[in-house]
Amino acid sequence: MHFGPHLLLAALEGLVTSAVLALTALGLSLVFGVMRVVNVAHGEFFMLGAVLAWAISTAISGHPALGFLAALVIAPLIVGAIALVAERLVLRRLNYNPEATIVATIGMLYIIQQLALSFYGPEARPVEPPFSYRILLPWFGYSGYKLSIIAASALLLTATWLVLTRTKVGLIMRATQYDSETAQAFGIAVGRVYGGVFALGAMLAAIAAVLIVPISQAHYLMGQDPLLLSFIVVIIGGLGSLRGTVVAAVLIGLSDGIISMFFSPTLAKIIATLLVAMVLVFRPQGLFGTASR
Amino acid sequence: MDKNKTFNLSKTGLTRRTALKGLAAGAGLAMAPGFVRYSQAQSSAPIKIGFQSHRTGIGAAYGRWYEKTTAAAVKAINAAGGINGRQVEVIIEDDGTDPGRGAEVVGKFATQHKTDIVFGTLFSHVVIGSAPAAGENKMPYFVVSEGHHVASTKLNRYVFQPGITDVKSQIQSMAPWIAANAGKKVTQIFPDFAFGYDHRDYLPPALKAQGAEVIAQIAIPPTESSFTKYFPQIPAETEVIYHVMVGPAVLTFVKELGEFYGSNRPQLFGFMDSLEAVDINSPGLEFLDGSHFWEGSPRYAQADDSAAQKAYRAAVGIDDNGAAVGDPKDVSTASHMFGCWETLYVVKKAMEDAGYKGPEDRAKLVEATEALTAFAEGPEHPQGPKTFNGKIHQCFGIQNISKVEGGKLKVVHKTKIEDGLYEAEGDYTKQAL
Secondary structure, rough: HHHHHHHHHHHHHHHHHHHHHHHHHHHHHHHHHHHHHOOOOHHHHHHHHHHHHHHHHHHOOOOOOHHHHHHHHHHHHHHHHHHHHHHHHHHHHHHHOHHHHHHHHHHHHHHHHHHHHHHHOOOOOOOOOOOOOEEEOOOOEEEEHHHHHHHHHHHHHHHHHHHHHHHHHHHHHHHHHHHHHHHHHOOOOOOOHHHHHHHHHHHHHHHHHHHHHHOOOOOOOHHHHHHHHHHHHHHHHHHOHHHHHHHHHHHHHHHHHHHHHHHOOHHHHHHHHHHHHHHHHHHOOOOOOOOOO | OOOOOOOOOHHHOOOOOHHHHHHHHHHHHOOOOHHOOOOHHHOOOEEEEEEEEOOOOOOHHHHHHHHHHHHHOOOOOOOHHOOOOOOEEEEEOOOOOOOOHHHHHHHHHHHHOOOEEOOOOHHHHHHHHHHHHHHHHEEEEEEEEOOOOOOOOOOOOEEEEOOOHHHHHHHHHHHHHHHHOOOOOEEEEEEEEHHHHHHHHHHHHHOOOOOOOOOOEEEOOOOOOOOOHHHHHHHOOOOEEEOOOOOOOOHHHHHHHHHOOOOOOOOEEEHHHOOOOOOOOOOOHHHOOEEEEEEOOOOOOOOOHHHHHHHHHHOEEEEEOOOOOOEEEEEEEEEHHHHHHHHHHHHHHHHHHHOOHHHHHHHHHHHHHHOEEEEEOOOOOOOOOEEOOOOOOOEEOOOEEEEEEOEEEEEEEEEHHHHHHHOOOOOHHHHOO
């Protein structure tokens, strides 16, 4: 294949990765930004989203789009509810202590993963895409559904941005992030905000998973890679910064797509990790993060 | 809010009273009848088979079906009187499809469970990682792995593969068919670890001998979840794509290959590993129609199935489509799992030949296994007849080439045992026991 089409394919693949990564990482970034909790179980909420999408779409007969749309609505809600329960039962009781919550979320990671293995099984199971239009380019074919992921992700990111910057809910979240004690003094129910943010973070991961599952498959171990990449994105972009998360996701996604296509996937991972190290050394708050007060 | 909250273990620490209670309970358990049932009667004790299972990790789908097949075989063996008049008991330990844990599991079988043998490993990197532990513990280790590592004689005298053929032999026996029926210019796609390297190393010479050639080799990490980015490396003049992938993302691999090429694709020749435990009628796999696969043992019931094959399928609990009876979505790993059934019958035969009594006879068991030469097709070997080379601890058998037709796999060619024979690369029997 010639260089031009090769690069186009690499960029398309990279953008799909970026789109999913941006949503997943945004969830992680929100939870850390507002709650100061490093949620190691974030990837498992992603996995739960995919597994539930499989369960829901197989339960609903008829056109595949029906099952998929139902999954897109219901799966994140269930995952959000599970996250809320976990937050109430575990994180709140630890007073959101940073060290303790890391250990606790590691525990949650294993519990969720093993429950998925017990009840869902070790197989990778497919979910039918809502439509299967294949875009025929002169050099290669490309899945139309993959392109729609990019659009859906852009829409969701814009919506999240609007909520954060233009609504009262967003204002409360930002106030809590800025200074939770003062926010509490002004009558904001910080505990409730924490619960809501943790659920929202998990729901974003679940939505990303529902979007990706028709081109990937639901599998109980699928949460590991998104977790690692999300951490990379969040560190590079700056914790708690929406803009930084999106920019870093596009950067990592594109470089992963292009480098792994022209060189090797391992080199792409090496470079991403090196980038993290560089950012940590020269700009510890991340590209768009604000220095901690 | 107490920001300095820490965990205080001393509050819940051990008191003398709880410690004594624990000791008493432990002593009581040890004296319970179950623990001493067999200690006075060695001859009535069951033969213990340690099953190193891929219960979790990337091999989990295989692990589950290996367990089902093993349970069915053990049930059949026990119903027919066991081995040397003793019942067979299987003890399962999960290795996480991880070489490090695999070695630990072998050690655990040897020192803690004190099993008679260890059995059942599939993934080649786990076999290679566990083999030294088997050698150190002088523990006969019967793998069902398909890799060439056992037959390469680079492992040790305690490792056997008597129930499934190895990749080198499979490739060699199928290369003539590929060159004659699929095409002469072949691009290989394989997983980037030991099992894939067997394909990488043995396909090019085997094709060359048939006047065909491998024009590109693409290695993909076994944990990869997206594959489109590798496809531009496939040269345009490729006539056949030879694919063998493993792990949970195999379906994605085939689907993305379909999206990339559409109907205008080169010929496809795949190892069933690319689709084990995956329904061939999954959405997105339509483009496989007309392509060919290697199958160890056919997934779909064939018109000419032997009575032994039918009985085996019924015992394991798979229907005519190779899925679990009662759950058509639960597709088996039919191409490989028959190896568990056949290996257990080889173990039975070798233990009977050796007059095996207990772990002190492990060396005798190794020698008795090495003395075996052939296994006839029948209820104990439903996949087909096999020969066994005791010097390289490897069996040789027939291979199936199947075509995807109307959403099923139909066997179109069966190779002969002789097609897969090659010169031994070494001799395990010269190693000390």
